[in-house]
Structure formats: C-alpha cells, structure tokens
Amino acid sequence: MTDLIGALSEAVSAAFTASGLGPEHGRVSASDRPDLADFQCNGALAAAKAARRNPREIAAEVVQRLTGDPRLASVELAGPGFINLRVSDGALAARAGAIAEDSTAGLTPVAAPRRVLVDYGGPNVAKPMHVGHLRASIIGESLKRLYRRRGDDVLGDAHFGDWGFQMGLLIIAAGDEDPRWAAVGEDPAGRADDPALADLDLAILDRLYPMAAARAKEDAAYRDRARRVTAELQAGKPGYLALWRRFTEVSQVALERDFHALGVDFDLWKGESTVDHLIAPMIEELKAKGLLEVDQGALIMRVSRQGDKRELPPLLVVSSAGSAMYGTTDLATVLDRKTSFDPQLVIYCVDQRQADHFEIVFRAAYLAGYAIEGALEHVGFGTMNGTDGKPFKTRAGGVLKLQDLIVMTTDKARERLHEAGLGAEASAEEFEDIARKVAVAALKFADLQNFRGTSYVFDLDRFMSFEGKTGPYLLYQAVRIKSLLRKAAETGVAPGTIVVAEPAERDLALLLDAFGHAAAEAYDKRAPHFVAEHAYRLAQGFSKFYAACPVLTAADEASRASRLALSATTLRQLEIALDILGIDTPERM
Numbered sequence: 001m002t003d004l005i006g007a008l009s010e011a012v013s014a015a016f017t018a019s020g021l022g023p024e025h026g027r028v029s030a031s032d033r034p035d036l037a038d039f040q041c042n043g044a045l046a047a048a049k050a051a052r053r054n055p056r057e058i059a060a061e062v063v064q065r066l067t068g069d070p071r072l073a074s075v076e077l078a079g080p081g082f083i084n085l086r087v088s089d090g091a092l093a094a095r096a097g098a099i100a101e102d103s104t105a106g107l108t109p110v111a112a113p114r115r116v117l118v119d120y121g122g123p124n125v126a127k128p129m130h131v132g133h134l135r136a137s138i139i140g141e142s143l144k145r146l147y148r149r150r151g152d153d154v155l156g157d158a159h160f161g162d163w164g165f166q167m168g169l170l171i172i173a174a175g176d177e178d179p180r181w182a183a184v185g186e187d188p189a190g191r192a193d194d195p196a197l198a199d200l201d202l203a204i205l206d207r208l209y210p211m212a213a214a215r216a217k218e219d220a221a222y223r224d225r226a227r228r229v230t231a232e233l234q235a236g237k238p239g240y241l242a243l244w245r246r247f248t249e250v251s252q253v254a255l256e257r258d259f260h261a262l263g264v265d266f267d268l269w270k271g272e273s274t275v276d277h278l279i280a281p282m283i284e285e286l287k288a289k290g291l292l293e294v295d296q297g298a299l300i301m302r303v304s305r306q307g308d309k310r311e312l313p314p315l316l317v318v319s320s321a322g323s324a325m326y327g328t329t330d331l332a333t334v335l336d337r338k339t340s341f342d343p344q345l346v347i348y349c350v351d352q353r354q355a356d357h358f359e360i361v362f363r364a365a366y367l368a369g370y371a372i373e374g375a376l377e378h379v380g381f382g383t384m385n386g387t388d389g390k391p392f393k394t395r396a397g398g399v400l401k402l403q404d405l406i407v408m409t410t411d412k413a414r415e416r417l418h419e420a421g422l423g424a425e426a427s428a429e430e431f432e433d434i435a436r437k438v439a440v441a442a443l444k445f446a447d448l449q450n451f452r453g454t455s456y457v458f459d460l461d462r463f464m465s466f467e468g469k470t471g472p473y474l475l476y477q478a479v480r481i482k483s484l485l486r487k488a489a490e491t492g493v494a495p496g497t498i499v500v501a502e503p504a505e506r507d508l509a510l511l512l513d514a515f516g517h518a519a520a521e522a523y524d525k526r527a528p529h530f531v532a533e534h535a536y537r538l539a540q541g542f543s544k545f546y547a548a549c550p551v552l553t554a555a556d557e558a559s560r561a562s563r564l565a566l567s568a569t570t571l572r573q574l575e576i577a578l579d580i581l582g583i584d585t586p587e588r589m
C-alpha cells in the first residue's frame, strides 16, 4: 500500500515528465509550513537549473497539470518555484480507512526481503552487564524489531564475550580464592560435575572479576599468568574448560534474566567461544591465501588500503602468547554466520568507540572472501553520560549494573504512579506490571528519541515524567485510547467508515499516513529515533484530536463511528511503533 507521499510523488513526477523534465524532480515531502500545505515539492528549482529555464514557469506548468486531480484540495505555486499541495478530505479519509484495514497499520514492507543478522548487546562473562551495554541492547533490539516488521528475515545474536583474556583472569582469581576450584582447574580429567563448582555463583564472579582486572593492571606477573592461562584454556585444557563452563552458565542465566526484564530477547546466544573450533583451520586458510604475516612473534593481517586518510592498524590474529584475540573471534564469527545463516546484511550495534575495530575486521573478512564488500556494517552510538558529561557512573563511582538500574527505575516508576494517582484501581500484581512497563518505556524512549550518534544525559526524573517527550507520556496516551475503546464497547458504539472534516481529524489522518515514511527512514539510516519521533507526534496528535472532537458524545452516529475508528487505528499504529522501540503498553493505568 502506498502512502500519500508516495502517491503524490508519482503524480508530480508524471507532471514533470509530461513537461519534458526529469521525473526525479517530482519528489514530494511533508510540508514544513503545515499552515500553508500538507506536502511540498521543491523540484522545479533543480529542474530549472538543468533545463536553463525559469523555475516559477516550470512550477506553474506542473501546477497546471495537477489541477483537477481529485486527491488534491489545492495545488499552488509559491515563492521562487515551490509547489504546495493540500490533500482533499476525501483522499485523506480513504487513506486513513486503508490504514485501519491494514494489518501493519501503514508500515510499508521492504521491496526485497533480506536475511539480516543483528549483533547487539555484547555482554561479557562475569563482567556484570553495565550501562555501557545498555544502549547496544536498546538500539539493537529496536533495529531487530524494525527490520522484522518490514519483512526481513532477522536474527538477533548476543555475541557473548566468553573467550578472551578475562576468562584467564577469572580462572586464576577463582583458583587463588578457593583451593577446591584450583584443584578443578588442574585436574587432567576436567571434572565439570565437581560439587565445589556449585558454590561458584554470580556474587563470587561479580566480586572476583573487578579484583582480578584491577590487579592485572598493576601487576605484570599476574597479567602474564592470566595470558598463559587464557592460551591454555583456548588450547583445550580440560580443568580450565570445566571452570570456564561454570562461569559462562552462571553469567548467562543472570544476563538473560536481566535482558528479558528490559524487553530484550535474543534469537541466538552464541559467543566468541562458539567459533573456537573454526580458528585453527581459518588461520591455515588465511596463511594459504598469503594474507598473514609474522610480526614480533604475533600473526597479523594487514588491511590498510590505498587512499586511506590515516593508517589503520593490522588485525592481530594470534598474539605472541599464542591466543586468539577479540578480532580473531570476530573474523571467525563472520565465517560461522556465512555457513549457518548466510546473512545478506550484518548490523553490529556496538559503541562508536569500537569503530576502528570493526573497520579492521570487516576489511579482513572482505579480503578473506568471508563476506561481500558492504554486507558488514557497524552501527555505532554515543554514550549515556552522567550530569558531569562523562559516561554514566553510580554515585559510588562504579559502573551501574543492569539489574540495579532496573530496580532503581522501577522504584521510581512506582513513586511516580502513586504521585499521579495512576494504577490506583489495579491489583498489586497488575500495579507491578504497570510499574515495570513504565520503567522500561522511560529508559528506552529516553534513549531512542535521540539520534543514536548523539550522547545524552541520564536523568531519571526527566525520563519518568508523564508530561513531555517521554516514554510514560506515550504509555499514558495509549492507555487513554484503550479506555476509550472499552467504554465504546460497553455503550455499544462500533467503529465505522472514517470521515475527515475537522482540522484535528485532518492532522491525525496525516500523521497516520506518515508512519510508513518514518519507519522507512529509520530502516535506511539504522536510526530508530525516526520511529520514536513519529510515536510522539502521533500521541500528541491524538491528544489534540480528543480534546477537539468528542468521540462517544459526538452529535451523530456516523461521526461517533468514524472517530472511534480513527482512535482505534491510532492506538494500533502507536502500539506497533512502540513495539518497534521495544516498549510494551499496559491495558490501563
């Protein structure tokens, strides 16, 4: 189904063609003067330049050709050659009616669906998931949902950080902590079922890792020991593998729980370790292709290209200590994904600070023939900062754990709901559910309303307000429509044919029409904020409509039926937009 922008672009392009000018000049966009027009076309200016003609003359000709189109209430020439278009009420009503019938509420499917893999979240074993991974999870989840909604075949992969140096650190830290764990590590049989392992829980990992990481920074001998242990683990030492398995299990259970609480769920929970068995043959193959070089005891792959503005370091494939590195597992993962899912596009939703890492890995993958040039894409983002402008930390100065963040946000949501007198009629259980949804909406919308490249300040009070551009405001509007629909059902008012007459009805219908375009922009630019912006404007549009146009008490039955249908369609589209953002709405509040 085409939206009005699409249909009008076609009509205007045809008019340009009929005047012997390029159809590309007929592109229509939403008007930036809604008081004057719904849509505009500025193409006459460029067309005039190309044809060495007067732009106003061209625009006048196009206007002439479009006059009489039943979809247009008016078409006018303005300024140096702009074309202003106002859609007729009938065309708007028909379009709103079509959206009401459409299962995707106006979302346009992609022309050619692709297999897309979204690599996001990127949590690490033992390092508790912290706010640094929060944006990766929120944005990645949203992209996954957006791509899926538009018809692609999409898989989301957590790409668990479970194979690097931190595993060596943890193995020695655990051994130093408790001789029974040291014994498991050194046992040649690798006793994965040793009862002592049951005591190795999340609390211990959370304590051991920061300790070990801090010590490794200062103590070179400790660091070397951890490097050796990492290499031995990767070489398959049974006792280390037994410990490693326990670490990953404990971490994964906790992480999946926290992610789920945030409305983030992965299709694949593969990790760096998943591709370990591919690394040795991969290295042989890269050697055979002449792509590897020995450099100070390490194996590297050069990826710089002619014309590079600055020199990109090589990919470190095997360290001098004999370990596979972060980039090695990433390269092998490209290979693994090619054989398992063969994605046409891989989106790596990871912090902007890893841009170079990905550029190096991607180039290596293209050189090795593991992916088609351009099929790997890093979608970076800025940081979430504290009020001091630095990456967000807790008051104690540490990174905030995801779980603590969820607890803190939900506490705040409860408080706000009470203050606003919301959820008062809900049972204790339902109230908890509402508070959780408000918390998730606040966190996610605060993030997704910004272009992903922009950094933003963590300000829970602002995020949690029921007024302004916030997640809670959007939930509140959605719930208001739900309650209206319930009341309609109770009083026997049924939705019917949509008619557009009042200005607020026009505006709402125009907003409904704009969804497809917003989602397509978000898709093309890998930027969910276009959908967030649309959701906000739609909620505002509904609020204005509801204030200006009574629904259940409208004068005649046809208006009641029409306005109810507009409301129901708005709700459906709003819920789809929010779902793309990873936000769930409660039934009532």
Ligand code: ARG
Residues within 6 Å of the ligand: 119, 120, 121, 122, 123, 124, 159, 160, 161, 330, 348, 350
């Ligand atoms: N675990 C990594 C980190 O914490 C992020 C992983 C991102 N994905 C990837 N394929 N490298 O920095």
